[in-house]
Amino acid sequence: MRIDSVDKLNHWREKCLKKRAAQKRKVLVCLGPGCLASGSDEILGELKKILSEKKIKGVSVESIKKTGCHGLCARGPLVVIEPEGIFYSRVKKSNVAEIVETTLEKGELVEKLLYKDPSDEQTIVDYKKIPFYARQQRISLRNVGQIDPDDIDDYIASGGYSALARALNGMKPQEVIDEISRSGLRGRGGGGFPTGRKWATCAGIDSDIRYVLCNGDEGDPGAFMDRCIMEGDPHSVLEGMIICAYAVGSREGYIYVREEYPLAVVNLQKAIDAAHERGLLGENIMGSGFTYDARISRGGGAFVCGESSALMKSVAGEIGEPRAKYIRSVVRGLHDKPTVLNNVETFATVPVIINKGGDWFASIGTETSTGTKAFSLAGKVCNTGLIEVPMGISLREIIYDIGGGIPEGREFKAVQTGGPSGGCLPADKLNLPVDFDTLTEAGSMMGSGGMIVMDNRTCMVDVARYFLNFLVSESCGKCVPCREGLYQLHGLCVKICEGKAVEESLALMERLSKVIQTASLCGLGQSGPNPFVSTVSYFRDEYLAHIRDEKCPAGICRDLITYTINDKCTGCLACIEVCPVDAITGEKKIKHVLDQEKCTQCGSCYAVCKFEAVDIE
Amino acid sequence: MVHITINGKVIKATEGEMLLSVIRRHGIEIPALCHHEAIEPTGNCRLCMVEITREEWDGWKKHVTSCLYPVEEGLIVSTHTPDVIEIRKTILDLQLANCPDSEVIQKMAEEYGIYKTSYEVVPEGDNCIMCYACTRICEVLGRSAISAVGRGHRKEIAPPFGAEPPDCIGCLACAQICPTDVIPWTDRDNTRTIWDRKFELISCKECGRQTIAREFADYLIEKRNIPREYFEICDNCKRSELARKMGEIVARAQEVAI
């Protein structure tokens, strides 16, 4: 069915909604990255098998909906039953038959799979009432975890492509740009550049060709929002891109997806094909006479390709080495033509702004950081998962109210935001409002939205070493401050972790960091020292403990710690089995012995011991 | 024509020119390792960084590589501020750790008061400073026989698969342009060896002296439509030949006169 007018889109939506209403219940199975890693594909298979064999009134195989990330990955695999919103967590394959019988057939609840609030042991049935969800406001993630990403009609039924219809019919390109400018939307990829201004610049340049590109190279380790959007709601990205193309006068573009996200490529391609078939992408979109086409460009596994000029080189088939951007890529971008490059979340937000208005969006969040922002919450926090919150919310609310605090009753130590370009913020910054400018002022940055919580079993020197190591191998290797500077900074950091550094090293590292920040060619180098700079300013004592006392307070740096087995050892053999260097010997039910000569301090024994019989010193 | 201020002096420059050439033309010395007029600037070495500002920037400044920054009306440039010197010093310090044996780097570092690197010397380093001059000149030549290989700190300049480069024509442009003289080559008898590949050198038909690589000549003959015979004799013998021919003309003229 080709949709060649706004009326047709509305009719088609009505039809899709009717078809949807025919199903009494919907069973949503989350196939987001988290749930998939917990085996949700097996749940889906089992559910399909059982429902195809069974006859239940108002429920069939058609009732199963495989969705993208629902959010609360920590409790995965998740199965949600609509319209009630019954939230079943940690579902096993063996539970599926019970869910079908009890809930789908009898309309009763499977108590043991329901969410229990850790604070008061209260059972919560409807996921919307779980604090993790209740505190969120979803705009860019509006459909993620709710719709079937492979079904364009599911997107249309949820109001999809109505913003595009609105823009193409009755809005001039400039009006679209004005609406985006009014919304105050800033780029969600990390830089926070005003989206409206970027579009206006591109539209204002005299050129026969303009490109609209989507940056799906979510390279920051610890971030997976864009992955979830591309996998779980690919049409929202496409719709945003088409609206942008209409606003700036572009006829073609690319979605650059990183190599590590094969499912995102598959789902986006399906979305592109489906949109083509419906007449929502390609020639004469919705009969308006406007033409825009988008293709997928797959990355090759290089973090630096998240940088705009490197990304454009990669799209053009070259190696991703950034160029100096004294002329910005919005002026001279892909194939030297004016190019708008926005990230996935930014584009996914655009349709909502067009539908609800820039003023509405600007009323959410803070004055300079409007709207909401998606974050991936990971690390040492109870409710790891995907969230979206209004800008200006405090770190504390995110980590404690939504995230449920630190597991095993440990102490919060730091939160890392902004990936390798960001920094680590300590406990006394927990009340800071989360917005672009505040985080930058505090020595970190918003970044694309990865938020990794660290507890007292995380060594901050080790974290700096980790990021520097990452950057040394991910630097493109073109300019000296980044290639040689980060290499030396990393080397000095390793020395600290090994207890072989002198105190003067810190001053040298700080001086070097400053030069790397000012003299590097692209953003990777310019922000490369940030993880070191922020940790050394907030956790200097920890650095000094490594240097002066040759101690790692968190018990992580292998050269500065020793493991010993204490009398709590029950002789269970677990550590012997796991020790990669066979340093532990002993027999069943007899206290094991650790040979310090052989021990490499990897900590595997500590990780597997269930009796707290391994001590770290 | 645009007007810029360099170190307090107003200077006229042509639109499209890069800052570095204007600065150097006015006798101000700025170090640079990856810059060469025959190749496009890329900004690898970062030594030519200068500080720029504008009246309307209200005190805000930024650091840019002058080799890549086009002149703009009203630009205010400072070439030797403490920050700029700190950048150059640090970069030379880093380069000295990277290639402690390079005389070029040693000399440049000494000019900035660095005699020994503050950093750990990079193990297994050579004198390559990754300026890409060699790969860029090879590309200008239209061959691209060598390229940057790998990524990050392990990046190196090498021919494909580290083997004899099939597209090399033995012209030596890479070795000649290399600022730290790190590309090894030899000419022995009538054989040139570079990147482990051997090339036949043309021997002068008259005196036997070696000139350029046969493949290089073939490339020029084909690309630039130069007669093949021009390359068969060395420049010495060609001059003698010209003298002989001119002598013949003189002799003939004298005969006629007599």
Added chain:
Amino acid sequence: MTQQDVTRLQGIFGRNPREPGSLIAVLQDIQREFHYLPREALSETAKALEVPLSKVYSAATFYSAFSLTPRGENIIRVCKGTACHIKGADLLLDQLESGLGIKPGETTPDLKYTIEVVNCVGACAMAPVMIVNAKYHGNVPCNRALRLVKKA
């Protein structure tokens, strides 16, 4: 290269526009079909797309998705994203390295296993994460790492 390989290669060239801009896409297709980039395939790519061989080689070594050596039947990818790092990804690697006798990036001599380290696979909520072939495993305790591999 066998005749069959040449045919596969021609198929890849046929699917992509024959222009320098297709370089990365072609290399990705070769990597997917052959599980590595054979030397002859790179030479053929250079000819087919009219790109200097050095640039093909440069791209093949710049992007970490490409491998110039044959990889194992089973690819084990250990995520070393930030969340995985602080939740003990190194322990998984210790187990795999000692259990299989190879380091990340290497392949066992019998070509059965290859260990790869990935910067982040975007499943941070389930850290530490390990992918055996296409199957994701979340919250992997170190003493389960080898068992998951042997099960593949």
Added chain:
Amino acid sequence: MKFRFEVNPSLCTGCRTCELACAFAHAQNQKPGRSRIYPLAYEPDKYVPVACLQCDDAACVKSCMFDALKRNEVTGAVELDRERCIKCMACVAACPFGCALLDDVQDEIVKCDLCGGNPACATFCPTKALAYKKI
């Protein structure tokens, strides 16, 4: 082109003044440079001054892959831009008259540049075997 460099070999006495004049005209660091003009004997005691003929379709210009050799439209000379030259020796090999050559003392390519429009050799040639004339 408004001027032409003319050589009348029959007037040459082999006094080598031109060579000296050229070397001094191209002095570097107060040291005489390598001469770009070479009085050569074609028979014992019989000399001709050999110098660049500034050919119209110059092989040296064509052979330079880096655009280091360009014609000065005013003087008519093919001039070498030292900043662009990388000493690949293509011009030396290509010139049919051997009039571009490597100065191995200064390590640079040298060729006649007509002294920017006032060739010293012609000025000092006592017999007017060399002349720079308006056309």
